[in-house]
Amino acid sequence: MLRNLLNLQIPRSVFRLPNACKSTIDLSKVPQLREDDLEETFVRGSGPGGQAVNKTSNCVVLRHKPTKIIVKCHIHRSLSQNRKEAREILTGKLDNFINGELSIENQRKMLEKQKSKESDRRRRKLQELKQKWKEREQEQE
Numbered sequence: 065m066l067r068n069l070l071n072l073q074i075p076r077s078v079f080r081l082p083n084a085c086k087s088t089i090d091l092s093k094v095p096q097l098r099e100d101d102l103e104e105t106f107v108r109g110s111g112p113g114g115q116a117v118n119k120t121s122n123c124v125v126l127r128h129k130p131t132k133i134i135v136k137c138h139i140h141r142s143l144s145q146n147r148k149e150a151r152e153i154l155t156g157k158l159d160n161f162i163n164g165e166l167s168i169e170n171q172r173k174m175l176e177k178q179k180s181k182e183s184d185r186r187r188r189k190l191q192e193l194k195q196k197w198k199e200r201e202q203e204q205e
Contacts, residue, residue: 089171095158097151103127104147109138117141124150133157 109123123138124146135157137150159167 089168089175090166091168093159093163093166094168095155095162097128097155097158101129102154103129106143111138113141122146126150126154128154128158131158131161133161 103126105125105127106121107123107125108119108121109117111117122141122143123136124143126135126137127133133154135150135154137146137153139149140146156167156169160169164170
């Protein structure tokens with residue numbers, strides 16, 4: 065009985081939402097980094113921190129060979145954290161470069177824009193209702 069329930073095929077169209085009510089970010093088009101395409105170098109950092117920062121090579125410079133996009137990351141003191149951070153930054157830049165309007169950053173901006181438009185509309189509607197109420201109160205006096 066349980067096997068029959070697990071093998072039940074439900075059409076995917078049941079779970080799809082129309083594009084008009086889309087309120088989530090589509091992560092399916094995010095590019096995947098391949099280690100073969102990356103050239104990673106470690107250079108000495110600079111900035112505040114004095115001698116400890118200037119002596120250690122914990123600044124990561126990542127170069128994506130096919131697109132020639134270069135990312136330099138020296139946010140953390142740790143080399144491993146800087147490597148992770150540089151890859152995240154490079155993924156975001158590649159996403160913007162490849163996907164353009166459909167990139168995660170642009171999708172977030174569009175969602176924020178929709179939310180701000182909706183909040184503006186609600187605020188204007190509330191102001192109109194208050195103004196109408198005030199006019200009715202003044203007429204009754």
